[in-house]
Amino acid sequence: MLGAIRARSQFARPLLLRLYHKPARNAQFKKLTSSDMEFFKRVLPAETILATPAVGGTSDPVELEGFNADWLNKYRGDSQVVLRPKTTAEVSQILKYCNENKIAVVPQGGNTGLVGGSVPVHDEVVLSLRNMNKVRSFDDISGIVTCDAGCVLEELDNYVGERGYTMPLDLGAKGSCQIGGNVATNAGGIRFLRYGTLHGSVLGLEVVLPDGTILDNLSTLRKDNTGYDLKQLFIGSEGSLGVITGVSITTPQRPSAVNVAVLGVPSYAAVQDAFRLARRRCGEVLSAFEFWDQSCMGAVLHHQQLKSPLASEFPFYVLVETSGSNKDHDDEKLGSLLEELMESGTVEDGALAQDEQQIRRMWMMREGIPESLGKTGATYKYDISIPIPVLYDIVGDIAGKLKTAGLYQSSADPVKIVCGYGHIGDGNLHLNVVADKFQNRVTEVFEPYVYEWVASHRGSISAEHGVGLMKRDYLGYSKPKEMIDYMRRIKAMFDPNGILNPYKVL
Amino acid sequence: MSSLRILVGVKRVVDSAVKVRVNKALTGVETTNVKHSMNPFDEIAVEEAVRLREKHGKLVSEIIAVSCGPTKATETLRTALAMGADRAIHVKTDSALEPLSVAKLLSKVAAEEKPDLVILGKQAIDDDANQTGQMLAGLLGWPQATFASKVTVDGGALEVVREVDGGLETVKAELPAVVTTDLRLNEPRYASLPNIMKAKKKPLKTVSPADLGVEVAPRLQTIKVTEPPKRQGGKIVESVDELLSKLRTEANVL
Numbered sequence: 014m015l016g017a018i019r020a021r022s023q024f025a026r027p028l029l030l031r032l033y034h035k036p037a038r039n040a041q042f043k044k045l046t047s048s049d050m051e052f053f054k055r056v057l058p059a060e061t062i063l064a065t066p067a068v069g070g071t072s073d074p075v076e077l078e079g080f081n082a083d084w085l086n087k088y089r090g091d092s093q094v095v096l097r098p099k100t101t102a103e104v105s106q107i108l109k110y111c112n113e114n115k116i117a118v119v120p121q122g123g124n125t126g127l128v129g130g131s132v133p134v135h136d137e138v139v140l141s142l143r144n145m146n147k148v149r150s151f152d153d154i155s156g157i158v159t160c161d162a163g164c165v166l167e168e169l170d171n172y173v174g175e176r177g178y179t180m181p182l183d184l185g186a187k188g189s190c191q192i193g194g195n196v197a198t199n200a201g202g203i204r205f206l207r208y209g210t211l212h213g214s215v216l217g218l219e220v221v222l223p224d225g226t227i228l229d230n231l232s233t234l235r236k237d238n239t240g241y242d243l244k245q246l247f248i249g250s251e252g253s254l255g256v257i258t259g260v261s262i263t264t265p266q267r268p269s270a271v272n273v274a275v276l277g278v279p280s281y282a283a284v285q286d287a288f289r290l291a292r293r294r295c296g297e298v299l300s301a302f303e304f305w306d307q308s309c310m311g312a313v314l315h316h317q318q319l320k321s322p323l324a325s326e327f328p329f330y331v332l333v334e335t336s337g338s339n340k341d342h343d344d345e346k347l348g349s350l351l352e353e354l355m356e357s358g359t360v361e362d363g364a365l366a367q368d369e370q371q372i373r374r375m376w377m378m379r380e381g382i383p384e385s386l387g388k389t390g391a392t393y394k395y396d397i398s399i400p401i402p403v404l405y406d407i408v409g410d411i412a413g414k415l416k417t418a419g420l421y422q423s424s425a426d427p428v429k430i431v432c433g434y435g436h437i438g439d440g441n442l443h444l445n446v447v448a449d450k451f452q453n454r455v456t457e458v459f460e461p462y463v464y465e466w467v468a469s470h471r472g473s474i475s476a477e478h479g480v481g482l483m484k485r486d487y488l489g490y491s492k493p494k495e496m497i498d499y500m501r502r503i504k505a506m507f508d509p510n511g512i513l514n515p516y517k518v519l
Numbered sequence: 520m521s522s523l524r525i526l527v528g529v530k531r532v533v534d535s536a537v538k539v540r541v542n543k544a545l546t547g548v549e550t551t552n553v554k555h556s557m558n559p560f561d562e563i564a565v566e567e568a569v570r571l572r573e574k575h576g577k578l579v580s581e582i583i584a585v586s587c588g589p590t591k592a593t594e595t596l597r598t599a600l601a602m603g604a605d606r607a608i609h610v611k612t613d614s615a616l617e618p619l620s621v622a623k624l625l626s627k628v629a630a631e632e633k634p635d636l637v638i639l640g641k642q643a644i645d646d647d648a649n650q651t652g653q654m655l656a657g658l659l660g661w662p663q664a665t666f667a668s669k670v671t672v673d674g675g676a677l678e679v680v681r682e683v684d685g686g687l688e689t690v691k692a693e694l695p696a697v698v699t700t701d702l703r704l705n706e707p708r709y710a711s712l713p714n715i716m717k718a719k720k721k722p723l724k725t726v727s728p729a730d731l732g733v734e735v736a737p738r739l740q741t742i743k744v745t746e747p748p749k750r751q752g753g754k755i756v757e758s759v760d761e762l763l764s765k766l767r768t769e770a771n772v773l
């Protein structure tokens with residue numbers, strides 16, 4: 014997956030229409046001058062700075078493209094400077110200077126974020142963590158790893174994997190996203206069902222505040238009730254309160270027995286029944302329960318060149334995974350679950366992976382969906398959480414609205430796919446609409462309708478991807494005014510000049 | 520030919536995705552608590568047998584899967600049954616098996632079951648011996664077609680396209696015969712839940728090497744197993760001069 018995701022050329026396609034509301038540049042922020050560049054050169058090694066001729070540097074603007082455009086190629090900034098410090102002290106010096114001089118900064122991890130939070134909006138300095146990629150320590154007894162924020166998730170998982178542990182989170186972007194970015198977005202992913210939220214597994218953070226202060230809270234304690242738990246504020250803060258430079262995180266034992274099955278399910282109601290029964294029968298060994306619809310399956314089989322494990326097509330597919338330490342025990346539990354599901358007709362067909370390669374292929378059918386949709390066209394993504402019974406209704410609803418609007422009827426129409434997939438166990442749906450290009454007449458059909466719909470079910474307009482630029486103006490659909498006011502006060506306290514990731518989140 | 524009986528050999532091996540490690544005693548690779556699966560070439564063999572049935576219908580009267588090894592080999596046999604084999608024979612032994620022993624065991628099974636075609640993997644990915652199929656053909660006095668990438672059965676005649684160095688070779692033989700599979704022969708199917716459930720009810724017979732009259736004691740002794748030397752990481756040099764000096768003093772190639 015690693016190569017696949019980064020290798021997808023983001024820039025081969027012509028620049029898409031500007032379809033998101035771009036806030037005006039805040040005139041209080043300083044435009045970079047040669048003296049600013051002098052400072053950066055003084056504190057950073059030359060090879061860690063990218064600067065275009067516009068600010069007196071020598072880098073070809075093409076070199077900065079990857080930092081200016083997001084993974085979806087939907088959001089794009091115009092930064093002329095990318096700084097890639099190697100140490101926390103360097104980060105501190107940069108932020109202190111930028112704060113004093115009112116220079117806006119966008120922290121960037123693997124740039125796989127899906128809400129426009131990781132790229133500049135205008136000319137903010139990009140502060141990339143990619144050179145901070147060392148494991149600092151690993152405790153073999155507790156499984157606690159302490160590392161730089163720029164460590165790539167998959168590389169960390171390999172590192173702890175060799176020592177018998179596994180990272181408590183996993184997601185399709187693992188080959189590129191960084192642990193610091195995961196923490197900054199409070200990423201969920203496919204292990205959430207089993208290992209829960211980063212609010213629980215992150216034990217400590219090292220954070221540099223805009224004024225250069227280094228908050229050293231790199232604790233490796235499981236229990237520590239001394240005062241306010243400040244690190245929690247930074248988990249999910251999307252780069253708006255401080256720059257995360259170090260993370261310590263507890264990692265569970267790597268399971269030695271893993272089973273994966275893909276099931277063909279006749280209805281969304283049956284998907285829920287299957288989930289209920291899976292929880293009851295597999296209990297503590299159930300490690301993932303993911304679902305997707307036939308439109309997703311069509312795209313993923315085509316683009317990943319995979320063969321369906323099932324003999325025919327179904328409206329819904331479910332991937333169920335068990336992980337444990339006793340294969341016979343897990344086989345028996347999963348086996349009886351699958352038999353019961355088949356006999357009751359909840360599931361109409363299914364396949365059980367017989368070896369690791371089949372396990373990987375089955376996971377690819379779920380994890381390859383975002384990339385496959387991206388190859389089909391411009392993808393609108395809504396990441397919502399609502400009570401499970403009505404979770405999928407929105408997909409049919411939106412498809413209907415697009416049809417009524419005459420945008421989704423024949424192959425000549427702009428909308429190609431309306432589909433849903435996600436982490437059903439967590440009540441989290443990814444509603445995706447793929448169009449030939451991003452365009453207002455399509456966007457208007459479901460924005461802000463999706464947010465209103467979610468609010469009417471007391472759901473969240475962002476289950477795991479965050480707010481970023483995309484949902485900033487819609488925060489009110491999920492949070493009352495008083496809470497947003499207090500968020501603003503917290504932001505003002507940590508970042509009085511508002512230099513960190515401006516225009517985003519709030 | 521009025522009917523075709525196919526015997527398929529399947530072996531339980533450490534899963535191909537597992538990074539193997541040498542055990543502490545340096546006598547082999549660590550196998551406890553390590554994922555095992557059917558040897559990938561044997562999966563291809565089972566798949567080919569099932570495809571022959573799908574193509575020829577009733578002509579393929581029976582597909583019999585056979586595995587030699589410890590109790591857990593029955594898991595591998597159940598996979599073969601779930602993929603479409605009709606019944607299974609487990610030659611149960613805890614002894615380490617060398618290719619010659621397996622070939623002898625299979626030849627006895629073949630003498631009893633009288634298959635027209637035996638399909639085996641070209642090699643097992645654990646010992647990479649690539650000998651069993653050839654030895655079995657020798658013991659039975661049957662023709663052999665190894666490294667198959669295409670298998671056609673027409674009446675009593677067998678045509679096999681073989682992968683050879685630098686190209687493909689087509690051979691013909693009379694049945695009965697032994698075929699060993701190469702990677703490109705087919706892509707094995709997934710085991711479907713209905714078939715896994717059916718497989719539980721299919722007959723699985725257990726026999727011992729003694730029942731078959733075969734002595735399986737190893738003839739080879741493993742002296743020592745060690746890991747290949749670790750690859751050293753690359754180094755970035757600052758200048759051409761440094762490169763030259765390193766090539767001279769460290770790599771000793773100049």
Ligand SMILES: Cc1cc2nc3c(=O)[nH]c(=O)nc-3n(C[C@H](O)[C@H](O)[C@H](O)COP(=O)(O)OP(=O)(O)OC[C@H]3O[C@@H](n4cnc5c(N)ncnc54)[C@H](O)[C@@H]3O)c2cc1C
Binds near residue numbers: 122202
């Ligand atoms: C194929 C694919 C699948 C995905 N699947 C999931 C999924 O299952 N679950 C899920 O939750 N998300 C998923 N995502 C989105 C997810 O949010 C990101 O992949 C990931 O968590 C972001 O990490 P990153 O290093 O790429 O951060 P970036 O994209 O670089 O940044 C994301 C945000 O965090 C901030 N940030 C980054 N690093 C730091 C830091 N060190 N300090 C302070 N702020 C920082 C940025 O300013 C930005 O606001 C997926 C994305 C893709 C492309």
